[in-house]
Amino acid sequence: MRHDNGIQKFELGEIAVKMKDVNLFYGGFQALKNINMDVRKGEITAFIGPSGCGKSTLLKCMNRMNDLVEGCRIEGTFEIGGENIYSPKMRLQALRKNVGMVFQKPNPFPMSVYDNVTYGPKLYGIKDKTTLGEIVENSLKSAAMWDELKDRLNKSALALSGGQQQRLCIARALSVQPQILLMDEPTSALDPISTGKIEELCEELKQKVTVIMVTHNMQQAARISDRTGFFLLGELIEYDTTENIFSNPRKEQTERYITGRFG
Numbered sequence: 307m308r309h310d311n312g313i314q315k316f317e318l319g320e321i322a323v324k325m326k327d328v329n330l331f332y333g334g335f336q337a338l339k340n341i342n343m344d345v346r347k348g349e350i351t352a353f354i355g356p357s358g359c360g361k362s363t364l365l366k367c368m369n370r371m372n373d374l375v376e377g378c379r380i381e382g383t384f385e386i387g388g389e390n391i392y393s394p395k396m397r398l399q400a401l402r403k404n405v406g407m408v409f410q411k412p413n414p415f416p417m418s419v420y421d422n423v424t425y426g427p428k429l430y431g432i433k434d435k436t437t438l439g440e441i442v443e444n445s446l447k448s449a450a451m452w453d454e455l456k457d458r459l460n461k462s463a464l465a466l467s468g469g470q471q472q473r474l475c476i477a478r479a480l481s482v483q484p485q486i487l488l489m490d491e492p493t494s495a496l497d498p499i500s501t502g503k504i505e506e507l508c509e510e511l512k513q514k515v516t517v518i519m520v521t522h523n524m525q526q527a528a529r530i531s532d533r534t535g536f537f538l539l540g541e542l543i544e545y546d547t548t549e550n551i552f553s554n555p556r557k558e559q560t561e562r563y564i565t566g567r568f569g
Contacts, residue, residue: 314397314400314404315404315485316386316387316389316400316404316485317387317388318347318386318387318485318486318516319347319387319388320346320347321344321345321346321347322345322346322347322348322386322387322485322486322516323343323344323345323368323384323385323386323486323516323518324343324344324345324383324384324385324386325341325342325343325344325345325364325382325383325384325385326342326382326383326385327340327341327342327381327382327383328340328341328342328364328367328380328381328382328383328384329341329380329381329382330360330363330364330367330372330378330379330380330381331377331378331379331380332375332377332378333377336540337360337363337540338360338363338364338367338540339539339540339541340382340541341364341382341541341542342542343535343542343545345516345518345533346516346532346533347516348512348513348516349512349516349517349531349532349533350508350509350512350517350518350519350530350531350532350533351516351517351518351519351531351532351533351534351535352519352520352521352526352527352530352531352533352534352535352548353365353518353519353520353521353534353535353537354521354522354524354527354534354535354536354537354563355536355537355538355543355563356538356563357522359537359538359539359540360537360539360540360541361520361537362490362491362520364537365488365490365518365520366407366488366490367380367384368384368386368391368405368486368488368518369391369401369402369405369406369407369488370391370392370398370401370402371407373398380392386401386404386405386485386486387404387485399430403426403430403482403483403484404484404485404486405484405485405486405487405488406479406480406482406484406486406487406488407479407487407488407489407490408472408475408476408479408487408488408489408490408492409475409490409492410490410491410492410494410495411495412468412471412472412474412475412495413475414463414464414466414471414474414475414478415463416462416463416464417462417463418459418460418461418462418463419446419455419458419459419460419461419462419463419466419474420442420459420460422463422474422477422478423441423442423445423446423474423477423478423481424438424441424442424481425478425481426478426479426481426482427441427481427482430482441481442459442481443456445477445478445480445481446477448476448477448480448510448511448514449473449474449476449477449480449507450473450503450506450507450510451470451473451474451477454470455470455474467500468495468496468497468500469496469497469499469500469501469503469504470500472492472493472495472496472500472504473503473504473507476492476504476507480511480515484515485515485516486515486516486517486518487511487515487516487517487518488518488519489508489517489518489519489520490519490520491520491521491522492504492519493505493521493523493526494521494522494523501526505526505529505530508530509530512532519531524552524564527548527552528548528552531548532547532548533545533546533547533548534546534547534548534551534552536551536555536557536559536560536563536564538559538563543557543559543560544556544557544559544560551564552564
């Protein structure tokens with residue numbers, strides 16, 4: 307199946323992302339060790355673990371952000387919608403349309419709210435003003451911001467508060483209708499109220515988009531994720547339903563981490 311603009315749309319099965327025997331090296335340093343993991347469609351999956359344990363590195367593999375890192379080498383397979391995303395035939399443009407990303411710090415472009423949201427669709431060839439207007443409205447509604455911003459579409463995105471900027475970045479990511487949304491600690495720079503709004507938003511989004519989130523905030527993972535993976539020193543120690551991870555972990559390291567007796 308293809309989008310109107312000829313960009314391939316991934317057809318996700320029950321398993322949205324399948325990772326098999328994944329190892330990742332930065333030069334001589336091994337950052338990920340033998341990761342095997344299935345991320346399910348229509349769920350929020352959280353990655354938890356101490357700093358430097360490989361969570362964000364693994365997340366960035368899913369839309370090949372690590373391609374930009376010199377000396378980075380990846381072994382194993384990542385399949386999304388049955389497609390090997392590291393195959394030479396995989397078009398990065400198609401991958402990044404289907405797999406959106408929201409970063410730790412809000413990074414709106416220094417342009418209007420309208421231009422931020424239409425940036426992606428225009429890049430993929432959509433020029434019709436009516437269509438673009440509908441995309442802006444739908445994307446801002448999906449990010450629970452339409453009522454706040456409908457009269458400020460021509461104002462600079464940089465004039466928004468931090469929490470609004472982050473939700474605008476989510477709207478911008480949603481504007482090209484991704485199948486999967488990667489979120490790298492999306493609330494770590496935000497106050498509790500903005501954090502709460504983004505958590506509510508994630509719960510609504512999973513009706514349409516598979517969400518994979520790195521978080522340092524264990525309470526956040528416990529509140530909103532369906533499944534949680536605990537990482538330590540580049541290894542996936544345990545991966546299970548969030549309920550099991552937090553109330554009945556199988557591994558001692560997991561229990562020590564979630565009870566704060568880690569170290």
